[in-house]
Amino acid sequence: MASSESSNAPLLRPVPGSYGLPVIGALRDRLDFFYFQGQDKYFESRIDSNGSTVVRINVxxxxxxxRNPRVVALLDAKSFPVLFDLTKVEKKDVITGTFMPPASLTGGYRICSYLDPSEPTHAKVRKLLFSILHSRNDAIIPTFRSNFSELFATMESQLAQQGGKAEFNKPNEMTSFDFVGEAYFGVRPSATDLGNGGPTKAAKWILFLLHPIITLGLPMIVEDPLLHSFHLPPFLVSGEYKALYNYFYNAASQALDTAESLGLSREEACHNLLFATILNSYGGLKVLFPGILANVANAGQKLHEKLVAEIRGAVAEAGGKVTLAALEKMELTKSVVWESLRLDPPVKFQYGHAKTDLQIESHDAVFQVKKGEMLFGYQPCATKDARVFGPTAKEFVGDRFVGEEGRKLLKYVYWSNGRETESPGVNDKQCPGKDFVLVVGKLLLVELFLRYDTFSAEVGKELLGVKVVFTGVTKATSGPATE
Structure with missing residues (x-):
């Protein structure tokens, strides 16, 4: 493990970097970000040109x-956690950064993700989310296994019928959408009036919500003015949003009863549940699951053999049952999920306004930031920091977090809008479903390696992640009989 500490006292220096000319500078940076350089190179080039991992840039x-594209970017593992410290930063209306989507896209409400913890509604919604996760805890494993066993059975049929190839991403979208609805509320969305259209409706709504900060891969001359210059009219997605809302209003009736006991109206609570379930849970799994499979496929058969041994051994010890206790014993399996979250976090950007004048420390210097300035973090720069993770910082190392020394690195895993060594609470902004995500990430590997000894896949790029196409599986030759 490379040390993140410096033996010398850091120097106090002004934050380097330039915003360029008004309008023109921000426009040029936007084109670099989306088209000329791409996200990673955009930030890496600013680090290199300024000789600093704390820089002034436009985002x-x-x-x-x-509202104002000018930010102070925190691009290393040491400065980044300032964004989690609510004594230093305000989190009001910053979930999407320097712009705010129209409230009509979320039923006219400022959803919990946009609220600072100092606002009264924030704690009420967080309590509701924790209540759902706690009350449905026993449903997660059986619901996951029933949904994803169907997915893998379908893929096996496709492998046999379609020239030895089966795409994972598309069926994963439908399966993950059904899974989160059934896991949280006991009702599969595809068994309601939504039918199989839930993921498509969700994707369209997410596009209208986030289009200023995403790319669809269209030609720059078409896409940039269309997506990045003006808000798309919310009425164009109102039908899709209403259909999604109706599902949540009917399926989540018990959760909405709880919401009323917490002082929330059913309507406001329902809009919050829609946002949290679709954007946070479903949107996260849509990206995470292909990422995990891509990493494991590329790692090769030796890792597969180790995962098979660990997973089947733990399940056998549990009497053939997949339980939370059995999952907790799977140290390598957990490490693989953490490593995937480290390399490609589902949410890459964090923001906050400085509450007071601050001194922010990187590995090499201390920087003065004024009250009110927007702080921005690009998480992949922080979680691939070579000063922490050494020469393999940008590589997938499946057993990186195994053992005592490996576990020491977990405090530098930030995917949940907090350190992996910390737990979310009512009065912070860390992902309420942090533990849920780790569990389902492990369950994906458990379902895979209880079923197969090994697998092969082609891995390519998609707009918001990676594309995985299975090219072969070897059915399990031994292992525990599972329930």
Whole structure:
């Protein structure tokens, strides 16, 4: 493990970097970010040109849509956690950064993700989310296994019928959408009036919500003015949103009863549940699961053999049952999930306004930031920091977090909007479903390696992650009979 500490006292220096000319500078940076350089190179080039991992830059969407595109970017593992410290940063209306989507896209309400913990509604919604996760805890494993066993059975049929290939991403979207609805509320969305259209409706709504900070891969001359300069009219997605809302209002009736006891109206609570379930849970799994499989496929058969031994051994010890206690014993399996979250966190950007004048420390210097300035963190820079993770910082190392020394690195895993060594609470902004995500990530590997000894896949790029196409599986030759 590379040390993140410096033996010398850091120097106090002004934050380097330039915002460029008004409008023109932000526009040029936006084009670099989306088209000329891409996200990673955009930030890496600013680090290199300024000789600093704390820099002044513009972040999208920039001209015409951003309240102010100018930020102080924190691009290393040491400075980044300032964004979690609520004594130093305010989190009001910053979940999407320097722009704010129209409230009509969320039923006219400022959803919990946009609220600072100092606002009264924040704690009420967080209590509701924790209540759902706690009350449905026993449903997660059986619901996951029933949904994803169907997915893998379907893929096996496709492998046999479609020239030895089966795409994972598309069926994963439907399966993950059904899973989160059934796991949280006991009702599969596809068994309601939504039918199989839930993921498509969700994708369209997410596009309208986040289009200023995403790219669809269209030609720049078409896409940039269309997506990054003006808000798409919310009425164009109102039908999709209403259909999603109706599912949650009917399926989540018990949760909405709880919401009323907490002082929330059923309507406001329902809009919050829709946002949290679709954007946070479903949107996260849509990206995470292909990422895990891509990493494991590329790692090769030796890792597969180790995972098979660990997973089947733990399940056998549990009497053939997949239990939370059995999952907890799977140290390598957990490490693989953490490593995937470290390399490709589902949410890459964090923001906050400085509450007071601050001194922010990187590995090499201390920087003065004024009250009110927007702080921005690009998480992949922080979680691939070579000063912490050494020469393999940008590589997938499946057993990185195994053992005592490996566990010491967990405090530098930030995917949940907090350290992996910390637990979310009512009065912070860490992901309420942090433990849920780790459990389902492990369950994906458990379902895979209880079923197969090994597998092969082609891995490519998609707009918001990776694309995985299975090219072969070897059915399990031994292992515990599972319930």
């Amino acid at each position: 999208p969407p920039g001209p015409f849509m951003a």
